[in-house]
Amino acid sequence: MKPYALFKKDYHSELRTRYAINSLTMFIIVALSVILFSIGNEKVPQNLTGGLLWVVIFFSAMSGLSRAFVSEEERGTSLILHLIAAPTTIFNGKLLFNLILVFLMNIVITILYSALFEEFIIRNFLLFFLTFILSNIGLAIASTIIAAIISKAGAKGTLYPVLSFPILLPLILISVMLTSYSMIGASFADAKMGLAVLVSYDVIMLTVSYMLFDFIWKD
Amino acid sequence: MNKYYLLAEDISKKFGRRLIFNGLNFEYNHNGIYGIAGINGSGKSTLIKIIAGIISPSSGKVIHKLDDKVIEEEKLHNYVGFVAPYLIMYEEFSAWENLTHISKIRGIEFNKELFNSLLNDFLLIKRKNDLVKTYSSGMKQRLKFIFALMHSPKILLMDEPTSNLDDEGKETVYRIVNREGKNKIIVIASNERTDLDMCSTKIELEDYKK
Numbered sequence: 001m002k003p004y005a006l007f008k009k010d011y012h013s014e015l016r017t018r019y020a021i022n023s024l025t026m027f028i029i030v031a032l033s034v035i036l037f038s039i040g041n042e043k044v045p046q047n048l049t050g051g052l053l054w055v056v057i058f059f060s061a062m063s064g065l066s067r068a069f070v071s072e073e074e075r076g077t078s079l080i081l082h083l084i085a086a087p088t089t090i091f092n093g094k095l096l097f098n099l100i101l102v103f104l105m106n107i108v109i110t111i112l113y114s115a116l117f118e119e120f121i122i123r124n125f126l127l128f129f130l131t132f133i134l135s136n137i138g139l140a141i142a143s144t145i146i147a148a149i150i151s152k153a154g155a156k157g158t159l160y161p162v163l164s165f166p167i168l169l170p171l172i173l174i175s176v177m178l179t180s181y182s183m184i185g186a187s188f189a190d191a192k193m194g195l196a197v198l199v200s201y202d203v204i205m206l207t208v209s210y211m212l213f214d215f216i217w218k219d
Numbered sequence: 220m221n222k223y224y225l226l227a228e229d230i231s232k233k234f235g236r237r238l239i240f241n242g243l244n245f246e247y248n249h250n251g252i253y254g255i256a257g258i259n260g261s262g263k264s265t266l267i268k269i270i271a272g273i274i275s276p277s278s279g280k281v282i283h284k285l286d287d288k289v290i291e292e293e294k295l296h297n298y299v300g301f302v303a304p305y306l307i308m309y310e311e312f313s314a315w316e317n318l319t320h321i322s323k324i325r326g327i328e329f330n331k332e333l334f335n336s337l338l339n340d341f342l343l344i345k346r347k348n349d350l351v352k353t354y355s356s357g358m359k360q361r362l363k364f365i366f367a368l369m370h371s372p373k374i375l376l377m378d379e380p381t382s383n384l385d386d387e388g389k390e391t392v393y394r395i396v397n398r399e400g401k402n403k404i405i406v407i408a409s410n411e412r413t414d415l416d417m418c419s420t421k422i423e424l425e426d427y428k429k
Contacts, residue, residue, distance in 0.1 A: 006324050080309070084296055086293045089324070
């Protein structure tokens with residue numbers, strides 16, 4: 001219940017400050033518009049649209065998901081969290097907030113993307129659904145722990161995408177591959193290895209995050 | 220009555236190569252008011268943060284015990300009340316909303332009577348539904364005392380407790396500190412003579428610089 005209470009605090013805070021929602025919304029609109037304008041009337045190869053979807057998702061995540069810890073650090077309120085909850089509670093609460101934000105953000109991106117790009121046709125919907133769920137979980141876990149790390153640093157804005165890129169690269173590569181599989185209608189047998197990698201990524205990231213967070217949070 | 224025990228064993232703190240203090244030992248095992256004194260930059264805030272478990276010492280350890288049982292670091296926040304000028308409450312919420320959210324995150328019962336009585340003691344009852352960002356610095360400081368006392372802590376740590384307060388605010392703080400000091404350990408870090416006058420013993424940080 002304590003992590004949920006922290007999530008509720010962040011949710012109410014977000015409604016009042018619009019720290020993440022505004023930047024995320026603007027970024028999604030801008031990113032999709034830039035891709036649309038740059039393509040123009042050209043016919044885009046089908047496998048490229050799957051890759052472009054993950055480019056939009058990656059950079060949108062970079063623009064809003066650091067909020068979990070950076071806003072507390074910037075406003076000087078992280079000391080309150082130190083004084084009212086255990087590190088595990090803080091991480092769980094922030095992870096819950098980022099999970100919901102990532103899912104909402106990516107559902108909006110995927111719906112807009114499907115509506116704007118005719119070539120983006122999913123033939124194996126269940127495979128895409130599984131990829132979407134597993135990738136979003138991985139994205140939320142990785143972005144939460146990276147946000148915790150960079151919140152203590154100086155140039156937060158620059159450091160976040162730079163540090164995120166190598167950590168999220170395996171996730172993005174597998175997600176792009178599985179998305180293109182679901183677009184060509186490949187079977188689950190073909191995608192089995194990719195899905196196993198995504199599950200492993202999520203489990204490893206979650207374990208490492210819990211192991212690291214105490215050290216990151218304390219000093 | 221619960222017996223609280225605070226022990227610091229040979230603690231030192233360095234930031235990079237700069238030594239803040241070294242070889243610090245103290246033991247508080249009776250309720251009362253204890254002081255930490257020192258000039259600006261002497262490490263008072265650092266020491267009080269180490270006692271609160273917010274930062275780690277470079278060497279040595281701080282042990283908190285309640286009824287002869289060591290309090291685990293993970294659970295220390297349940298026993299500590301903390302006031303400091305650098306503690307910032309959520310400005311987008313009102314005082315009442317801050318207390319509501321914080322009590323839920325702490326996992327304590329939302330005690331309306333206690334919160335109203337604390338708001339009354341610290342003269343914030345009429346402004347409890349106003350956003351904290353509209354408060355003066357003195358009002359924000361008074362809200363921090365409510366934050367520190369809302370979970371009935373066993374030990375109270377105060378860094379510059381009377382900063383930003385007017386005479387009436389200071390009187391309120393001294394009255395409450397003297398009252399609370401009878402049934403818990405209070406540690407005050409300050410360079411204000413009137414704050415330190417309440418303390419039975421004082422640690423002079425300038426003595427621990429070698």
